Amino acid sequence: MSEQRVIRPTPISGFPEWLPEIRAVEQRWLDHIRSGFERYGFTPVETPSVENLDVLLAKGETSQEVYTLHRLQADAGDNSDAKLGLHFDLTVPTARYVAQHFNDLTFPFKRYQIQRVWRGERPQEGRFREFTQCDIDVINVDQVPLHFDAEMPRIAHEILSGLDIPSWTIYVNNRKVLQGFYEGLGIADPLAVIRTMDKLDKIGGEGVRTILTGEVGLSGEQADSCLALARISGGDRSVTDEVDKLGVRSELLTEGLEELGFVLDSLSDLPSGSVVADLSIARGLDYYTGTVYEAAFDDDPGYGSICAGGRYDDLAGQFIRRRLPGVGFSIGLTRIFAKLVAEGRIEAGRVCPTDVMVAVPNAQRREAALRTAARLRERGFNTEVYHQVAKFGKQIQYASRKGIPFVWFPPLDEGGTHEVKDMTTGEQGEADPETWSGTD
Amino acid sequence: MSEQRVIRPTPISGFPEWLPEIRAVEQRWLDHIRSGFERYGFTPVETPSVENLDVLLAKGETSQEVYTLHRLQADAGDNSDAKLGLHFDLTVPTARYVAQHFNDLTFPFKRYQIQRVWRGERPQEGRFREFTQCDIDVINVDQVPLHFDAEMPRIAHEILSGLDIPSWTIYVNNRKVLQGFYEGLGIADPLAVIRTMDKLDKIGGEGVRTILTGEVGLSGEQADSCLALARISGGDRSVTDEVDKLGVRSELLTEGLEELGFVLDSLSDLPSGSVVADLSIARGLDYYTGTVYEAAFDDDPGYGSICAGGRYDDLAGQFIRRRLPGVGFSIGLTRIFAKLVAEGRIEAGRVCPTDVMVAVPNAQRREAALRTAARLRERGFNTEVYHQVAKFGKQIQYASRKGIPFVWFPPLDEGGTHEVKDMTTGEQGEADPETWSGTD
Secondary structure, eight states, rough: OOOOOOOOOOOOOTTTOOOOOHHHHHHHHHHHHHHHHHHOOOOOOOSSEEEEHHHHHTTSOOOGOOOEEEEETOTTOOOTTTEEEESOOOOOHHHHHHTTTTGSOOEEEEEEEEEEEOOOOBBBBBHHHHEEEEEEEEOOSSHHHHHHHHHHHHHHHHHHHOOOHHHHHHEEEEEHHHHHHHHHHHOSSSHHHHHTTTTTTHHHHHHHHHHHTTTOOOOHHHHHHHHHTTTOOSTTTTHHHHHTTTTTHHHHHHHHHHHHHHHHHTTSSSSSEEEEEETTTTOOOTTEEEEEEEEEEOOOOGGSSSSSEEEOOSSSSTOOOSOOOOOEEOOOOHHHHHHHTTTTTTTTOOOSSEEEEEOSSSEEEEEEHHHHHHHHTTTTOOOOOOOOOOOHHHHHHHHHHHTTEEOOOOOOSSOEEEEEETTTTTTTEOOOOTTTOOOO | OOOOOOOOOOTTTTTTOHHHHHHHHHHHHHHHHHHHHHHHEEEEEOSEEEEEEHHHHTOOSGGOOOEEEEEEOOOOTOOOOTTEEEEEESSSHHHHHHHHHHGGSSSSEEEEEEEEEEOOOBBBBBSSEEEEEEEEEEOOOOOTHOOOOOOHHOOOHHHHTTTTTEEEEEEEEEEHHHHHHHHTTSSOOOOHHHHHHHHHHHHHHHHHHHHHHHOOOOOOHHHHHHHHHHHHHEETTTTHHHHHHOOOOHHHHHHHHHHHHHHHTTTTSSOOTTTEEEOOOOOOOOTTTEEEEEEEEOOOGGGSSSSSEEEEESSSSSTTTTTOEEEEEEEEEHHHHHHHTTTTTTTTOSSSOOSSEEEEGGGGGHHHHHHHHHHHHTTTTOOEESSOOOOOHHHHHHHHTTTTTTTOOOOSSSTTEEEEEETTTEEEEEEEETTOOOOO
C-alpha cells in the first residue's frame, strides 16, 4: 500500500453514472429500443462525438450549450483540433453525415442513431450535461411519403410499451393545421403564434392570450380562436371535424387536416388513448413543417416530453444544395431513465449476467468443471466457474450474493452424475450438461 | 431551397466514421464482443465520458493526451465544468468507479466496459483521437485467484476467433519471470530492463543490447542472458524448462514460472499455436506485476497489439486506501476495425437490417399490408412496408438496392394467397405469414 495522497472521487453534476444492477436495466432498455428500430428496417449509424464548430453552429442558435475541446498541452504548431466541439444533439451530425456521404447512401435513408450528446448547461432536474438520445429518421430527396408520418408514432408506441415505465401518451399534431388556421384567421406572422402556443403548458391560456394580444399583435377574437383550436383533442379523425366547425378556412389548413386524418386513421388499431391528437402541440422549433409528435408521462406532464419529433422540409440545407425533407423522433433515454432511478421506480436487474455458476469440487476436478462450463456456454448459457477451490457453502454464498440463478455441481468422479441447484427454489437435482434447459 | 452559404462538411482527421454497411459490421462485432464477455458472467459498466482532471491526472504521466472541455460561452459565475477532461482510457475511470462505489459492489467485481475514449494525439496510422475500447477486468480486495489469469486469454481467444479477421496469436508472459530472472542475474534495476526489452520489436536485439550495456549499465554477459530469455517461446509448459536451463535462480522467478505454467496448462485444450508463451513480451507499463498478454496479427506484427492486458497489484491506490489487485485485457476495437476497413478486408454487411419488405398492391390493400407486416414483426422478422403505392417493379427495385432478402406480396383480395419472393434466388411462391420461416 503506497502512502500517496488519496483523491476521494465525487460524482460530477450532470453526468449520470449507475451501479451495475441499474446499468443492467439501462442496457436492456437500449437493446429494446435498438431492436424496436431495427424491427422496422432502420439501419444503425454512428457519428463521431465531435463536429467542426462551423458545422455545429451552422444554425447559430445554440452556441452557449456547446462544449469545445482543448488539448491540455497542445503543441504550438498543431491546432488541428482547435475548432472541435462535442455534438449537442444527433440532428446536426445526421444532417452533416447525409450531406457528406450523399452519393454513397441509399434513399429513402432510414437510419437510427443511439449516442451520447453533451450540453454545457447548468444541471437541473431532467437536464444533463451528458445524456443518451435515441433518434430515428427517414430522409429522402425532394419528398418523404406520408406513410412515414404514420409509422413513426407506431414505432414509438411499440418501443415505449415494451419499457417498464409509468403510463404515457403520444400526442400528435400537424404544423400545417396550426399555420393554415392562423393564416385563415388573417394573422401575418403565424410562426410567432406557434412559438407562443408552445408555452401553453408553462404559462397557461391566460398567459398565452396576453402575449398574443400584446407582443404578437392579434385581436382578442383572433387570440380566442387560436386558443379554441388548442383546446381540441381526441383519439381519432373526428378532431378534424371539430377544427372544421371553428369555421376557419385556408388551403394549408385543409392539407394539414388531411395529413393529420391520414396519420390518425393509420394508427386506429393501436389501443385507445395511446396516440391522441392534441391541437395545442406546437413543438416550438421553426424546423418542423408538418406532423409533430410529443410523448409525456400521464402522471407528470410537467416533466416535459420523453419522446418528440416531427416532419421537416430541409434537413441539410446548410451543408448541401439538395432538398432533403424527413420525419423522425427522438427518445430521451437518459431523461426517462434518470427520473425513474431518482424516484426509485427502476427495479434493479441482476448484478451479473451469469445464468449458471459451476462449482469446483476439488483441485483435481477443476478441469472437469471448466469442461462442463465450456459445454454450457456452447449451449448458450452465460456460465462462470467458481474461481478457486473452496467449500461448497462458500461457493453457493458467492452465487447468492451475485444473484446467479443456478449453481452446477460436476460429478466428483469422471462418469458420475451432475447436479444443479435452483437458487430461487433451493431445489437440487440431477442434470445433464448436454440437455439441461435451465428452467426445468 | 434557401440561398444561404453552404458549408461543405469534411472528415475530421482521427475521428473515424463509417458508411451504414460498414457500421453494420462494426455493430455486429460490438455485439459479439459483448456477448463474449457476458458468456463468462462479466457485468456491463459504463462511466461518464469525462472525469475530473485531478482524477485523470492522478498518475501524472499522460497529461499531454487529455482533451479538456470548455463551454463556448461560459457564464462568468459558473466554472463547475472548468476542470473536466475526456477519459483517455477505461482503466482510470474503472479505478475511480470501484473506489467511489466500493461499498455497493460485489467482489470479486467482474465487469466489462465498452466505450469510446479520446486522446489528443497527432493522428497517424493505427492511432485515433476517438476510438472504442473493449475492456474486461476482474478486481478483488487483497487477492485475485490465478484462475482468472488463465481465463482471460481463453475469453480473448473465443472472442477473436469469432471475428472475421486475419490470423493472430495471443502471446503470454509473466512479469515475475522477467523481474525474477533479472534479479537472479544480480541486476539492480529490473524495471529499467523491462522497459528496454519492451522496445525489442522496434529496435531489435542489437539495439536493446546497446541500451542494456549502455544506459542501463549491465555487463555484456547479463545483457546476453536477458536476450537469451527473450528468445524463448512455445505453446506449452516446456518453455519453463527452457528458462530453467539458462541456470538463473530466484524466488520470484520460481513463482513466475509456476504461474506461467499454470496458465499454459489451463489453456492446453485451445487449438495449437493460438496462445503462445513468449518471454520477450514485457508490456512496458510499470502497472503490470504478473501475467501479461498481447495479441498481434501474424501478417503484420509491426502494427502492434490488437488486444493486451495483464495482472496488476494496485488498481486504485490513488483513490482509496484498499489493496485492489486485478487482471484483465482490452480489445482495441477501432484499431483492428479501421485497419481492415482501410485495407478493404471488411466485407460490407447489409445496408439495412430488414428481413422482409412487404409490398403494397394498391391503396385499398395498404392496411392489409400493414397488418401482414405487423404479424411478421411479432414473429421476429425485421419488416418494413414499402412506403407508397407504386408498381411492383419499383418496389422490388427498392428492396434490391437495399439488399433486403425477401419481398412479400399480400393477396390482392381479403382471403387470397400471400406470396414471397426470395431476392437471392429470384424464386417466388406461396407463403403463410403465420408459418413462414424465412428460409424455405
